[in-house]
Amino acid sequence: MTASHALFPGTFDPFTLGHLDVLKRAVRIFDSVTVGVAAHHAKQHLLNLEERLALIEACVEDLASVQVAPITGLLVDAAREMGACSIVRGVRTAMDLEYERQMAQTNQALWSEVDTVFLLPSPLVAHISSTLVRQIARMGADIRPFVAESALPLIASAVEREG
Amino acid sequence: MTASHALFPGTFDPFTLGHLDVLKRAVRIFDSVTVGVAAHHAKQHLLNLEERLALIEACVEDLASVQVAPITGLLVDAAREMGACSIVRGVRTAMDLEYERQMAQTNQALWSEVDTVFLLPSPLVAHISSTLVRQIARMGADIRPFVAESALPLIASAVEREG
Amino acid sequence: MTASHALFPGTFDPFTLGHLDVLKRAVRIFDSVTVGVAAHHAKQHLLNLEERLALIEACVEDLASVQVAPITGLLVDAAREMGACSIVRGVRTAMDLEYERQMAQTNQALWSEVDTVFLLPSPLVAHISSTLVRQIARMGADIRPFVAESALPLIASAVEREG
Amino acid sequence: MTASHALFPGTFDPFTLGHLDVLKRAVRIFDSVTVGVAAHHAKQHLLNLEERLALIEACVEDLASVQVAPITGLLVDAAREMGACSIVRGVRTAMDLEYERQMAQTNQALWSEVDTVFLLPSPLVAHISSTLVRQIARMGADIRPFVAESALPLIASAVEREG
C-alpha cells in the first residue's frame, strides 16, 4: 500500500467554490493532493501568480493533506517530478469532458503512466466559472455566492488595482 | 492513511477489454477494487449471473487487489456494506457522461458519502460495447478484438445454448 | 393582451420533484398551464393513467392556474384543441435537448403555430428521472428525495400491487 | 480511377425524406450506392423486409446509380462482398455522432479497410425519425411531411393490417 498522490491543476483565476468542492472530493480518495497553479495563463488575468497561490492557501488551510505549488513547464513533467500518477479534473458538462479527453490522451502520449481522474462537483456549485466570476467582480457585484469568504479581500484589491 | 476501496459496478454481459482497461486504471488508484455484477438485468441477456461472475474471475486472476461480487439491491447499499466510498465508472463519450451524472447525483441523494470517479478507457478499446459484442457473437463472427482470451469459451457455449 | 396558455406534456410515471420544479417555472410565465398526461406509454409502467392523473392532482392543488388532463392522440392535436400555442419541456442535459429538438420540429411540421419552450429545472432536482424513481421504489428504498410527500401513498400501493 | 462504391445501411422502417436526402448526397460523391436494408430488426416493426425493400425501390427509381439489397449478416461482411469500402451514414445530432463513432470503430476492428463517411441531411428534413413516423402513422395522422409520395400506399396498408 503506497501513499497515493494526485495533482489538481488549473489556472484558478480565481479559485472558486466549484474548485474547492472538487478538491475536497479528491482529498477523500487520495492520500495527498497538490493544487498545481499554472504560472502562465493566456486569458486576460485578474490575479497574478502570487495572488492566486495565496488565495488558494487561504482556502485550503483546513485540509491537512493538501499542498499548493506553481507549475511552470509541461503538466506531465510536474506530475512526474512530484510522483503524482493521477491528475484530477472536475467535469461539469459534456463539453468539458470532450476537451478534457483530448488533454488526457495528449498527456498520456507524453507520459504513459499518468491517468486523469474526473470528479463531478456538487450541482449546487457546478455552474461556477472563473471567467464569469471575474466579469461579475469587475462590475462591482457581489461574488460571495461563488468564492470562499477568505478569497474576497484578495479579489477586491485586484479589482481596485485594475480600477 | 486508511485503505481506499472502490466499487466498479456493471452488468458485464460480457466483461470486455474496455472494462478490463478501466479496471486496471482503478487498480493503480485504489488499494482494493470490487467488480460488482448486477444480479438482475433488463436487456435480453446472453450470460447468466454465474457465467458473468466466472468470466470476470477468469479475466482478473492476475490482479491481486481485485474481488468480484454480485450486487442484488441498491448500488449505494452494496457500496456502503463493503465500505467503498468511491464508485468507478468508465466514460467513453459525452453522452455517457450525461447519463452517469444523473446516476451519480441520484446515488449521492441516497447516500451522501459516496463519490463517483470517472476514468477514460484507452482510445484503443473505448468503442467496445457489450451490446455490440453480444450481437457480433450471436452472428458467429470473431469477437477476439473485443474480449479477453479467457472469456471466449464461456461466451461460445452461451451462444451455442441459445441455438 | 390575450391569456397565454401552455401545455406541459409527459408520461409522468411518476410525476417527480423535477417535473414540479419545471411546472412552477411555467406557471410564472403563462396565464394557465395544463399538465397533459400521455394515456398510452410504451415502457413497463408502474402507475396506470388514473393513478398518474390523481398523483399530479395531489401535487398541484396549490397552483391555481394549473389543470391536469389526459392526452390520447397526437400531442399537437391536444394543444390545438385546448388553445395552447406553447409546449413546455424541461431540459436537463445536452442529450435531452437533441431529442427535444427533433420532437419540437416534428410537432411544428404537424402544426406550424406551435412553439416549444424549454425550461431548466433547479440543479437540486435536475438529476431526478422517473425511470430511476421506479427502480428505486421497486427495490423498496426511500424515494422521498425524489417525489412530493403527497405522491408517496399512490406509489407505495402500486409497488405493493406489483408484488 | 476505380469506380467507387458505397453502402448506405439502415433499418428503414420506413425510408423517410431524411434518408432520401442523405442518399442523394451520397450519389453525388460515389459512382454507385447500395441501400442495404437490415433483414432483422429489434424494434416493434411496422413494415416487413419485403415491404421495406419495395418502398425504397419506389423512392429511388430515378436514381440510376442506386441499388437496393437486404443485409442478413454482419454489416462489414456485406460491404466486403459487394466491394464497398465506404459506409455512408447521416448524422443529425451530436448524439448520433457518438453512437456512430462507436459503430464505425467496431466495424473497422472487424474489417480494417472500411471507412464510414458521415453526411448531413438538409436542416429541412434532419428532424425526421422513422420511430416518430411510425407513431404518427399509427395514430392515423398525415405523414406526407416526412415520407415520399410513393411511400404512402405501403405504409397505409401496413397500418391497416395492424388494425
Added chain:
Amino acid sequence: MTASHALFPGTFDPFTLGHLDVLKRAVRIFDSVTVGVAAHHAKQHLLNLEERLALIEACVEDLASVQVAPITGLLVDAAREMGACSIVRGVRTAMDLEYERQMAQTNQALWSEVDTVFLLPSPLVAHISSTLVRQIARMGADIRPFVAESALPLIASAVEREG
C-alpha cells in the same frame, strides 16, 4: 393576469435572421419583449453600440410589443429594473445549451426570481452566427441569406469604414 415582460439579451454584432426568428417566437409568448444590447463586448467588433441599436430598431419596427435598449451593467440588474422575470435565449446546439445553463444558473444565483426561457430558431436559420456573418461581410461576400434587408446598409458602411 399581469403583463408578462421578457428580456432578450445579446451582443447582436450584427442582429441576424436567426435572432429575428427567436424574437418573433418570444413575441408570441410574452406581452412585451425588450431586446437588450450589451454595451461592451470583448470580441473584435464590427458595429458599435449605436449602430447595433439602430440596426435592430430597423429590423423590429413591425413588432409593436418590442423595445430595444442598451445594457451596461449586470444582466440580472437590467432585467430587475425593467421588471422582466424571464430572459429569452435561442439555443441552436447541445453545446449552446451547456453554456446557457451555466449562465442561467449564475444569473439565478444573483437574482433568484429570474428564469431563462430557451427557444429554438427555425432550422432554416439555426446555423446563422454573427461571427460567421462578420467574416463573410469582411470578405465582401453576399450576406443577404443571413440578415434582414434593412440591416444591409449599416453593415456595408461599417465594413467600408474598416477598410
Added chain:
Amino acid sequence: MTASHALFPGTFDPFTLGHLDVLKRAVRIFDSVTVGVAAHHAKQHLLNLEERLALIEACVEDLASVQVAPITGLLVDAAREMGACSIVRGVRTAMDLEYERQMAQTNQALWSEVDTVFLLPSPLVAHISSTLVRQIARMGADIRPFVAESALPLIASAVEREG
C-alpha cells in the same frame, strides 16, 4: 463517371498526424484531394503560410492524388474554382460536429452544390490538436507523437525564431 475532387481545408499550424490520417481516408474515396491552407488565421500563429504549405508538401509527397494550395477568400469560392463539390472535414468529438454543422450549412447557403463529408480519424490520433502541439513545441518538449517526422525541422526552426 466523372473524376471526383474534394477540398480538405484547414489552418494546419501545424499539419498533424491527425490531419494526415483524415487525408489518407479521403484519398481512398475521392479521385483527387486538394489540401487547402487558410492564408490568414486569427490565432497567434507559429508557422507562416509558406512554412505551412512546405510542411504539408513534405508530408504528402507519397500521396499521388494530393495537391496543396493556399486559400485566400471564401472557402466555397475556392471549392467552386477548383471544381470540388465536396469539402472534407475530420470530426473527433460531438462538439466538433456541432461547429462543423454550422459551417457546413453556412457554406451551403453560399453555394448550394457543395456538400461537407465528415471522416473520423483513427482513435490513435484523434486527440491531436494543433493548438496543443504548438504549446508543447514552445515548451521545448518532444512532439514526435503528434506530427510526421518530416515536419520536425520546420517546427523546430519556427520555435527557435520565436525565441
